[in-house]
Every structure is written in C-alpha cells, then in structure tokens.
Amino acid sequence: MALSEPSASGRFGEFGGRFVPETLVPACEDLERAFRSAWGDPTFRDELDGFLADYAGRPSPLTECHRLSEDLGVRVLLKREDLNHTGSHKINNVLGQALLARRMGKKRLVAETGAGQHGVATATVAALFGMECMVYMGEVDMERQALNVFRMHLLGAEVVPALSGSRTLKDAVNEAMRDWVATVESTHYCLGSVMGPHPYPWMVREFHTVIGTEARAQCAALLDGGVPDVVAACVGGGSNAIGIFAGFADTDAELVGVEPAGGAAVGRGVPGVVHGMRSYLMQDEFGQVQEAHSISAGLDYPGVGPEHSFLSSVGRARYEQVTDAEVIDAFQLLSRTEGIIPALEPAHALAWISRDRAELAGKTVLLNLSGRGDKDVGQMMEILG
Amino acid sequence: MTPSGALDEGLAIPPAPGHHGELETALRAGRDRGRKLLVPYVTGGLGDEWVDIVRAVADAGADAIEIGVPFSDPVMDGPVIQAASEQALAGGATPVTILDRLRGIDAGVPLVVMTYYNVAFHAGHQRFASSLAAAGVSGAILPDLPLDEVGPWAVAADAADVETVMLAAPTAPDDRLPRIVARARGFVYAVGLLGVTGERDSLASSSLTIAARVKAVTDKPVLVGVGVSNAAQAVEISQVADGVVIGSALMRRVLEGEGPLGAGAFIAEIRAALDAG
Numbered sequence: 001m002a003l004s005e006p007s008a009s010g011r012f013g014e015f016g017g018r019f020v021p022e023t024l025v026p027a028c029e030d031l032e033r034a035f036r037s038a039w040g041d042p043t044f045r046d047e048l049d050g051f052l053a054d055y056a057g058r059p060s061p062l063t064e065c066h067r068l069s070e071d072l073g074v075r076v077l078l079k080r081e082d083l084n085h086t087g088s089h090k091i092n093n094v095l096g097q098a099l100l101a102r103r104m105g106k107k108r109l110v111a112e113t114g115a116g117q118h119g120v121a122t123a124t125v126a127a128l129f130g131m132e133c134m135v136y137m138g139e140v141d142m143e144r145q146a147l148n149v150f151r152m153h154l155l156g157a158e159v160v161p162a163l164s165g166s167r168t169l170k171d172a173v174n175e176a177m178r179d180w181v182a183t184v185e186s187t188h189y190c191l192g193s194v195m196g197p198h199p200y201p202w203m204v205r206e207f208h209t210v211i212g213t214e215a216r217a218q219c220a221a222l223l224d225g226g227v228p229d230v231v232a233a234c235v236g237g238g239s240n241a242i243g244i245f246a247g248f249a250d251t252d253a254e255l256v257g258v259e260p261a262g263g264a265a266v267g268r269g270v271p272g273v274v275h276g277m278r279s280y281l282m283q284d285e286f287g288q289v290q291e292a293h294s295i296s297a298g299l300d301y302p303g304v305g306p307e308h309s310f311l312s313s314v315g316r317a318r319y320e321q322v323t324d325a326e327v328i329d330a331f332q333l334l335s336r337t338e339g340i341i342p343a344l345e346p347a348h349a350l351a352w353i354s355r356d357r358a359e360l361a362g363k364t365v366l367l368n369l370s371g372r373g374d375k376d377v378g379q380m381m382e383i384l385g
Numbered sequence: 386m387t388p389s390g391a392l393d394e395g396l397a398i399p400p401a402p403g404h405h406g407e408l409e410t411a412l413r414a415g416r417d418r419g420r421k422l423l424v425p426y427v428t429g430g431l432g433d434e435w436v437d438i439v440r441a442v443a444d445a446g447a448d449a450i451e452i453g454v455p456f457s458d459p460v461m462d463g464p465v466i467q468a469a470s471e472q473a474l475a476g477g478a479t480p481v482t483i484l485d486r487l488r489g490i491d492a493g494v495p496l497v498v499m500t501y502y503n504v505a506f507h508a509g510h511q512r513f514a515s516s517l518a519a520a521g522v523s524g525a526i527l528p529d530l531p532l533d534e535v536g537p538w539a540v541a542a543d544a545a546d547v548e549t550v551m552l553a554a555p556t557a558p559d560d561r562l563p564r565i566v567a568r569a570r571g572f573v574y575a576v577g578l579l580g581v582t583g584e585r586d587s588l589a590s591s592s593l594t595i596a597a598r599v600k601a602v603t604d605k606p607v608l609v610g611v612g613v614s615n616a617a618q619a620v621e622i623s624q625v626a627d628g629v630v631i632g633s634a635l636m637r638r639v640l641e642g643e644g645p646l647g648a649g650a651f652i653a654e655i656r657a658a659l660d661a662g
Contacts, residue, residue, distance in 0.1 A: 009533065017534055019502055021461050022554035022565070023576060025531045164467055165457065177460045182580035184556060273503045273529075274458050286479045287507025288457040 001316060002250040003205065003242070003307070010198020011278075013313060015306035018197040020177075020276045027184045032199040034104050039206060044103070048096055052210065055128070056084050056091045060211075062218035063369075068337040072357045075364040076350075077228060078340070079215045079244060081371065088343065088371030089211060089240045090121035094190060096207035098125040101188035108132040108187040112176040114141055114169035114236065115298035115345065116148025117371055118192030123157035133157040136175040138168040141297040148375050166291035168300045169236070173275050193237025194305035197276030201305050205242045212247020215366060223364065230360065232256045233368040234348040235319065236263065236299035238308045240370035245317060253366075255317035257308060258352045260327070263292030265304035266312050266319040272303075279306040295324040295379075296344035298371075326351040328383060331373065343371035344379075397536045399543065401568050406548040408449055408495040408523040408571035412606040412627075415448050421659040422572075422628025423619070424608055425635050425652050426451040426499065428469035429487070430478025434644050436486050441649035442635070443492040446656030449571075450492060451526065451630060454480050454500035461528040463583030465633040468640060480504055480513075484520040497524035497550060497571065502538070510541035517547050524548035524571040532565050539568065550574050553599045555591045566603035575599045575626060577612040583633045584614035588621050596626035616658035623659055631655060 010016045018028055038044040052058040060083050065076040081089035094111075101109060109126050111133070113119030119135040126133030135152055139161040142149050152159050162171040173196075180189040194201045194208075219228055231248045233241035235257035245255045259267055265280045272281030274289050282290040282302035294300045311317035322330075327344060330351035335341045342350065346369045353365055373380075405413065415422055425442040427435060429452045439450055455470035455478055462470065480500070487496060498517055505513040505527065517525060525547050530538060532551065542549045548570035553562055555576060566573050577592035578585070592609050599607045609622045610630030619629045631652070638651055 018531065019529050019534055020531060021528050021576075022531050022552045023556050023579060025533065025554075026556045026558060026561070164471065170458065174458050174460050178463075178581045181461065184579060271506075273506050275460075276529075278506075281503075283503070283507060286481070287503045287505075288474065289503070 003246050006198060006202050010202070012307045012310035015279050015309040016198055016201055017278050018276060019273050019278065020197045021181060023181050024184060028197050028199065030104070034100055035199055035203045038100055038103055044099065048099055051095045052092065056095060058084070058210065059214045060084055062215060062222065064222065065338050068334065071337055072354060073362070074353055074357050074360045076353060077219065077222070077364065077366045078369040079211060079366060080369055081211060081240060082342065082369050086121045086124050087374060088117040088121070089208060089243060090118045090192060091124070092210055092243070093192065093204050093207040093239060094121040094125045097188065097190045098129050098131065101131070101190070102129055104188065106186060106188040108183065109190045110134050110136070110176050110179045110187055111190045111192060112169065112172035113137050113192060114172065114300055115296065115375060116141070116145040116152070117298060117375070119157070119159070120148050120151050120155070122190050123152045123155035126157060127155045134179065135159050136162050136172040136179065138162045138166070138172050140167040141169065144379055145297055145375055147378060168292070168297065170289065170292070170301055177275070193239040194242045194307060195237040195275060195277055195303065201277065201307055204239055205246060205307065208239055208243025209246040211240065211243035211368065212245060215244055216247040219366060227251045227253045228366040229363040230254045230256055230365040232258060232349045232353060232365055234258050234299060234345045234370065235266070235304060235308060236301045236345065238305040240368050242305060242307055244368040249316065255311065256352065257317055257319045258349045259319055259321050260294035260296060260299045260348060261321040261323050263294045263299055263301055264321045265302060266308060267321045269302070274303055277306045279309045280304055295327055296348065298345045299348065320352045322348050322351040322355065326355055330354055331380060340369070341373035341377070342369055343373050344376045346370045398532065398568060399536060399539055401570055402543050406523060406546055406570055408497060408548045409605065411495050412448060412572050416606055416627050421623040422448045422606060422608055423652065423656055423659060424449045424451055424628065424630045426453060426630060426632030428453040428455060428466065428473050428636055429483035430455065430473040430476065431469050431639065432476070436490055437645040438639060438648045439490060439492055441645035442652040443494050445649040445652035447494055447652060448628065449495040449497055451497050451499045451632070452483065452487060454483055454498055454504055456501035456504055459501060461581055463581040463633060465637045465640065466582050469636045480508065484516055487520045487522060495523040496521065497526060498522050499526040502527045502530040505538060510538050514541040514545035514547045518545040522547065524550050526550045526574060528552060532568060535568065552576055553595060555579055555595045562598060563602045566599065566605060569605055572606040572608050573599050573603060574630065575607055575609045577609045577622070580611065582611050584637065585612045588613070588618040592622050593625050596622060600625065616655045619655050620658050620662065
C-alpha cells in the first residue's frame with residue numbers, strides 16, 4: 001500500500017482528525033485549501049524544489065557503511081539528512097510551510113521545538129523570507145540544547161521558554177497553540193512534525209516525502225533495482241520516519257519505527273486526543289497526558305503522529321523501543337566506525353539495529369540519519385565525561 | 386486498503402434534541418425574567434475549599450456554575466486556569482473525585498463541567514456522560530472539541546441528557562455560526578476574543594461583535610466568556626449578550642488565597658452590577 005491522503009475529516013483509519021478550539025477551525029480549513037492548491041501548482045512545486053536544491057543542498061546522499069556493516073553483520077545504508085542545511089531533515093518541511101505561509105499572506109511564524117532542530121530550521125527560513133519568528137521551547141530543553149537556542153537568536157528569532165508541565169516538547173506545543181489562538185489572523189503555525197490537527201500530519205508528510213523518493217531511487221541504483229529489506233527511522237512525532245517510509249510503503253520492505261522507551265506512544269500508549277489529533281498517547285487512567293522521559297529532547301514526546309498509529313494498527317509498520325543506554329552506545333558506534341557523529345534521535349534507530357543484529361543478520365537496512373550530532377556533543381560530553 | 390475507506394465518524398453530527406434540558410430551561414427562565422445571566426467558573430478539586438466556593442458563588446447569585454475538571458494540557462487556558470489546574474492535579478484531583486464531591490453539593494443552580502475532550506474520550510463517551518448525569522451535572526463544555534468532531538460525544542451526551550455547550554469563536558465565518566448554535570444545548574458560549582482565558586484590562590471589541598453575531602442567529606441564551614474580567618466589563622457586554630462567564634478573575638482571587646467569602650463577595654459584586662444594569 002502506498003501512503004494515501006487522509007479522509008475528508010483528516011483521518012488515517014481511526015486516527016487523526018481536527019480536535020482544536022473553534023477559534024482555530026477556520027485557519028485549519030484555510031491551510032488545507034491553500035496546501036491543496038499549492039501542492040497541485042507546478043509553479044509552487046518548482047519554487048520549493050529550487051530552494052530544496054540550491055538552499056538546503058538536496059538531494060542528500062546515500063552512504064553505505066562498510067566498517068559498521070562488517071561490525072554488525074548487517075548491511076547498513078544511511079540516508080544522509082544530517083547533511084542538509086541546518087543539520088537535519090526539518091528544513092524540508094519548513095521551506096514548504098514558509099512558502100505556503102507567504103502564499104497565504106502571513107508574515108509571522110510560530111513554532112514549537114524539542115531539541116531545537118525544528119526551531120533552528122524555522123528561524124532559518126524566517127530569516128530567508130524576511131518573516132517574524134517566535135519559537136516556543138521547554139525550559140528543560142533550553143538548558144540541554146543551549147547551543148540551538150543561541151543559533152535561533154543569531155538567526156533573529158525570539159525563543160520563549162515553556163514553563164508549564166514537564167517543560168519539554170509537549171508543553172512547547174501547548175504554548176505554540178495558545179499563541180496561534182491569539183494571533184491566528186496574522187500568523188502561520190509552522191508545526192514541526194507529522195502531528196497536530198488536519199491538515200498538518202498529511203501536509204508535513206508530503207513535504208518530507210522527498211526523503212523517501214530520493215532514497216528509493218538511490219537504493220535502486222545501489223541494489224540493482226531492488227529495495228532494502230528493512231527501512232528504519234526514529235520516531236518522536238515521526239516526521240523523518242514517515243518521510244522515508246513514504247518511499248517504500250508500496251514495496252516489500254519492512255518499515256520499523258524506533259521510539260525511546262521513555263516516550264513510546266505506539267509501544268506503550270493507548271488511543272487518546274491531544275494537540276489536535278487522535279493518536280496513540282501515553283496517559284494515565286483518567287486520560288491525563290503523561291510526561292515522556294528520553295535522553296533525546298527531540299523524541300521526548302508522549303504522543304505520535306496519527307499516521308504512525310494507523311500504520312501500526314494495520315500492521316504495515318512495526319515500532320520498537322530502545323533505552324537511553326543503548327542510544328549512547330550507538331552514538332559512539334557510528335562516530336567511531338564511520339566518522340559520522342549522529343544526532344541522538346537517529347542514534348535510536350541505530351541502537352535498535354545494533355541490539356537486534358542477530359535477527360537482522362545478512363539483511364540490508366536503510367536507516368534515515370535524520371540529523372547530525374553537533375547539538376548533542378555538549379550533552380554527551382557530560383554523560384561520557 | 387486505504388484510510389479513506391474507513392468510517393468517517395468525524396463528519397456525522399446528530400441534530401440536537403428538540404427539548405430544553407435543565408440548564409437551558411433555567412437560563413431561559415432567568416433571561417425571560419429580565420435578568421442578566423452570570424456563570425462563574427470554579428476549578429474542581431483545587432484545595433479543600435472548592436466545594437464551599439461553589440456553594441458561595443451559587444449563593445452570591447450565579448445562574449449556573451462551570452466546574453473545571455482539570456486536564457494536563459489545557460490549550461485554551463491562560464496562566465491562571467493553568468495554575469489552578471496544575472495545583473488541583475498535583476493535589477490528586479481526578480474526574481472521579483470531583484464528580485463524587487459534586488454529587489452531594491446541592492448548589493441550587495445547574496452545574497456544567499468544563500474539561501478537555503481526552504478526559505471524556507479516555508473514560509468512554511457513554512461512561513463519562515452517565516457519570517456527569519449521575520453526579521447531577523447538567524451540561525458539558527469541551528473547548529477542544531469543535532463542531533466537526535462533536536458527533537460521537539454528542540450522541541452519548543444527548544442520550545444521558547447532558548447538554549453540550551458549543552463555543553462560537555470570533556473567527557467563525559457567517560455560514561458556520563448557524564450550524565454551531567443549532568447544535569448548542571444549555572447556552573451558546575461566545576468566545577470574547579482571539580486568545581486563551583485570562584483577564585484583560587478592557588473588554589475586547591470582538592466580544593461585542595461576536596455576541597451580536599450569535600444573538601442574530603439564535604434565541605438560545607448567549608453568554609460571553611474569555612476576557613470578561615470585572616463587573617464593569619460584565620455590564621458592558623451584557624448590553625448585547627444574555628450574560629457572562631467569569632473564570633480567571635475569580636480563580637486568580639482563589640489562588641491568591643481568598644476563600645469562599647471572598648469568592649462569594651466578588652460574584653455578588655458582579656451580580657449587583659448586572660442587576661443595576
């Protein structure tokens with residue numbers, strides 16, 4: 001099955017929808033109309049492709065890991081989203097949304113960020129297009145990702161700490177939504193993952209499908225027209241995963257999302273509704289959303305994009321969990337065997353490959369290396385001493 | 386298989402029942418006597434005195450009372466209600482403990498629960514609606530459940546005769562408002578401004594605009610909430626609307642330590658101003 005458009009109410013199976021305050025409903029409807037129109041407009045597509053190539057540096061390469069593969073007994077291919085401008089896959093989505101916002105006449109962007117990668121990407125395109133930019137970031141994340149906070153300041157964005165709840169990504173989303181409720185007429189909410197109310201999960205997926213499309217062709221060239229046995233990616237909200245899954249959903253490749261054990265919405269959650277969507281959600285017996293706990297600020301989220309819940313529920317993708325300790329090992333493993341320091345987020349996917357290498361022996365695994373590790377070096381320096 | 390073929394439950398919106406429930410009957414009766422309607426909001430489960438605060442605002446002249454059932458992620462709420470919700474949750478409040486206390490409260494006016502949709506969704510629509518009815522709660526406000534998604538909840542709420550209050554936002558286009566008021570039971574909650582709950586220095590002009598727009602398309606009681614902060618603002622907006630919801634201004638006083646006496650006095654002051662016109 002290829003990944004398809006959601007239903008009229010924005011559902012992937014039973015997941016998705018548009019659970020937002022009445023104030024935001026017209027804005028979501030406008031956005032859906034604008035995206036549909038732009039996505040079918042060759043002029044918009046050409047413009048976006050131009051920025052993806054000349055500004056973001058696409059296509060990103062596919063790297064075969066010779067030493068790592070020998071070490072693990074698993075043939076590992078990396079889709080190098082870490083080499084994009086701003087250091088992660090996030091630029092694909094924000095270029096699309098910023099161009100769309102400009103087309104809609106909105107001059108201000110608000111965004112939430114966890115590790116800061118989406119915040120940096122949003123601040124970057126705001127600078128590029130001369131837009132005002134405000135980024136909400138959990139106070140805890142501002143501490144552990146101080147470098148990205150400074151990058152956002154350099155790019156001219158305002159960074160506002162989210163002080164409620166767990167003071168991480170979940171709370172940053174709350175603050176961004178509260179901002180949008182108050183500023184909806186002038187502001188576009190540049191949501192950073194395949195989550196939130198319809199049309200975001202679909203729209204953000206479409207902006208990231210370029211990852212899977214490129215990887216499919218690159219794998220075909222490398223594998224004599226074939227596809228890898230497994231396509232693996234880390235999952236917080238799930239945007240890099242859905243982007244690479246999109247290129248292989250209609251093949252026999254197994255799709256594997258890797259969640260942090262402390263933020264495993266698919267693995268440990270039950271269906272719930274928060275941040276505009278129905279999806280798997282970590283919550284207590286009364287429906288209060290639980291706080292996620294992960295070494296990686298970018299995956300520290302108790303929910304997940306609704307299409308991942310759908311793909312899991314129909315068995316098209318499976319979701320594994322890894323621990324912080326396994327992630328720390330994987331972070332070092334890739335650094336030492338391939339000379340690539342990964343972000344902690346994609347290190348989750350590698351941690352799964354490494355842990356389950358017996359099961360994967362002899363197989364070819366495509367891993368979406370969604371970001372580079374520069375932002376995490378300070379944190380790892382403290383952990384590894 | 387394609388997702389598009391799945392049941393699209395979000396699109397089916399059952400018509401509201403023709404009869405008036407307890408809440409709407411009481412509010413219509415008040416309005417028909419020439420009274421401006423006053424609905425204070427009290428966060429359930431906050432401290433030991435919250436039930437006494439509910440009784441105090443009832444005695445001070447409330448026409449109905451909103452009981453907040455706190456949720457971990459209240460996206461429509463500003464700092465005051467957020468703080469009240471966090472404190473209540475930290476103190477162990479749950480929907481079950483709050484409804485248990487409401488069951489015996491005998492406030493003398495209808496009670497309306499205000500919470501977020503996941504609390505109802507997680508409990509199960511039927512189970513949550515029945516638990517509200519069993520606790521003597523007349524209505525429910527779910528600010529993150531817009532018209533388009535209200536169907537499955539509305540079926541269960543209607544069956545339990547729990548009146549689902551609908552919100553009308555300043556951003557709603559003209560063709561949406563009639564659909565919202567048609568589905569509203571109890572009253573129509575006109576959102577006074579673009580933004581979250583909280584006090585403002587002056588009444589937003591959008592309050593008057595949305596109140597007039599909603600009044601033009603319904604004879605159901607129309608109350609304005611979000612940003613109505615004091616007696617003067619309540620009087621001003623009630624020139625157009627049938628009444629007001631007062632939340633953050635009351636809960637700020639409660640958080641600052643004012644007990645039932647202070648809360649009652651604040652609501653009595655607004656009551657008196659509304660009665661004086």
